[in-house]
Amino acid sequence: YVVFTDLDGTLVDHDSYSYEAARPAIDLLKQKGIPLIFCTSKTRAELEVYVEELDCHHPFISENGGGIFVPEGYFDIDIDFDHKVGNYDVIELGTGYSALKDTLMEISKGSGIEIINFGKMTTEEVSKDTGLDIRSAELAKMRDYDEAFRIIDEDENKASKMKELIGAAGYNYTRGGRYWHIIGNNDKGKAVRILTDIYRQQFTDITTIGLGDSQNDLPMLESVDISVLVQKPGGSHDPSITDTKIKRVEGIGPIGWGNAINEIIGR
Ligand code: 2M8
Ligand code: MG
Ligand code: MG
Structure with a gap:
């Protein structure tokens, strides 16, 4: 498995920005060696904090698919990167x-x-x-x-x-x-497809999972094998998302996230 996840309102609570409710499920992924890929509207600078806090040193996707950041040396295969930022090789899909x-x-x-x-x-x-x-x-x-x-x-x-x-x-x-x-001409889905291709070149047999809460997650959810929509504050699923292939999990934000990961990966 490879897991792609939105942060705000999905892995982290819409209001408190806490991921504590999802902590056991995050640990489960770690135990199983399953990469957790942040795919969010957040900036590289914000995401680097999550990388450190969650000790989650995998590629991440910033600003609605604008940039794919791969830790130096993470993959063995040849990848055509656009430039380097700190310790990351970057594929740039976004507009300045x-x-x-x-x-x-x-x-x-x-x-x-x-x-x-x-x-x-x-x-x-x-x-x-x-x-x-x-x-x-x-x-x-x-x-x-x-x-x-x-x-x-x-x-x-x-x-x-x-x-x-x-x-x-x-x-x-x-x-x-x-x-x-x-x-620009980017979205979460494009970035997820590019990164999935890279994982498949390196590991061949993988199943991708995507988790989100809002409209900006739809292209990502439509680009993975198993897609999950968590509940919004108040307890409903985003009504603007109508694709019936997307699994609607019970639980707001990180609670739904944990439920979904346990159901798919757990046991
Ligand atoms: C912005 O993103 C959220 C994501 O759902 C939003 O549109 O409401 C971003 O610009 C991000 O950088 C920031 O951390 C977040 C804070 O809620 O807002
Ligand atoms: Mg969100
Ligand atoms: Mg987001």
């Missing part, structure tokens, strides 16, 4: 952050749709809006391939106009638990 941010600002100005985005927010504002502590908010602002934003006084009109204008500018959008995201 400043182009995304500039386009978003132009769209907002040109259309009069007011937005608030991470690039304009102070660290304190990001912390307050997300519930992340100050240090984590700082790391969340260190973006490479994705700008997170909210539409002020969002309604259906503004939302559909925003989608149209992002498309017209040649970019894509997705939605996480709290924010809209403007991205």
